[in-house]
Amino acid sequence: MKRFWGLVAMVSLIFLLSGCGGKDGFTVFIIDNQGNPSGISEKLQENLQKKLGEEPKVEIITSAMYDVQKILVEYAAGSHDIFILPENDMKQYGQNGSNVPLDDTFDVKKYERGVFEGAVLVEKGKGDDGSDMKKETHLYGIPLEDMQMFKDVSYAPSNLFATIPLSAANIEESKKVLKALTE
Template sequence: MRKWGFMGVLLTMLILVSGCGGPKADITVFMMPKSTVPTEMTQALKEELNKKFEGKFTVDAVASPMYNLQKLIVEYAAGDNGIVILPEDDVKTMAMQGGHVVLDNYFDKEKYAAGVMDGVVYEKAEKGYNEYKGTHLYALPAEQVPLLKKLGIQEPGLFVTIPSRTPNEDLSVQVLKALAEEQ
């Protein structure tokens, strides 16, 4: 009886270790539109971005199989994603909670006017954080992002943004610029 208990633990550990999937990408693009994004599209996006940044860093692209607000909150709290692609309402809600990197210094606010919205920015201060409310470019409309168009990732009202808890803001900006490059 004890022999099978040990074997069961060993088998469970083996399954867990083998399910890890290898090294984690440097930046992850996470999508949660209201509709489903086929695996072929996320795979194509991953391949395009990895080709672009080959030898520099790696990119993964994943999509939630269904829209779920609780999952979205967990994704923001975890801070694992460098880019998120979401419906407009979610982007606006998260902007008001300090959830996005301000893109004013990286992109033309006039060109991406639909992504200019009210939001909150938190800046580290001597004691805690200072909160600033204002209107900034927080997201790019997906319909204006050439690489997403090319791959057919187009749902009305989707926006592409960088979460404030991105693992690496510089790499996230590079990926967002690559998405926005004319094809």
Template sequence: MKWKWLLSLVVLVVLAGCGGGPKKDVSIFILPSTGLPQNITEKMETDLQAKVGESPTVAVHSSPIYNDEKLLVEIAAGDHSLVILPKKNFEAFARQGSFVSLDDLFKPEDYPSGVVEAPVGDEKNPKMEKHLYGIPLGESKWLKDSGYKGEELYAFVHPRAPQMDKAKQVLQVLASK
């Protein structure tokens, strides 16, 4: 009986060691309405890391097929620092509130389509305020260089981004034209 317990412990330690390497500083989830093939997602990650430099490290995740449930799970889980979605999805989520204002990072007048009126403040007595919550990536050099040719996408910082400053740093690179 003792050897079974020891064997179980060894298996557990071995499996725990197979974690796939160190976690990246900034995780990005991108989901166009047509989905995104794995080879494009990998190219996006490689290209973005080259543009960002050694630090912060980035990981780009997507799904080959668009699925509303997948999108909801990814956003609710809060594992990603940045989320990139079609305009209709971005606006629907932004109007619910709780997004990170980007007014301190970008001029709202430079990205008027990313400005949304949303509830801000106390959950019981929210005030409606207009802020820049998303950056349209239609002119993004990163998307163009990666071979993406679909609809315009909007990038926003997840409110539970583990490293907010690094997420904003990467967003500035994504927005460059």
């Protein structure tokens, strides 16, 4: 129970420190349960910014240590536009309705490892159980091993997937950046 209240306090502190003014730029959060992505963040950020031009201003944020609670806090804070995380975590959040379907932007057959049944927001009360969520099978994540920009920085582990959270500031822009990472 102490861990729960500690986590609640940490999430509250994040919201308090982030203020009310919204965020500037575009963030990609990377966490890996089999390695440390910190060494690639600067080069990846530089390569991605070159590809995108001056806007949006991109920031790559990495976590040196894997921690399930860190992922929860980062999702709860809602301050990242793309998450790169282990497959099991990506699927868990997708099944809970936290990730955006990518079928309209990416070839589902090419990225079939990222296809699974997840929850999507629907019209109020129109969900499977009368809620606002419905289970649907979609492409929710792109494997890093299939993303050219990660291959270019020699960091494309097969266990990591890129996904867009529902809390992304601009979902269409997030899809554009995700597309740039794959090309």
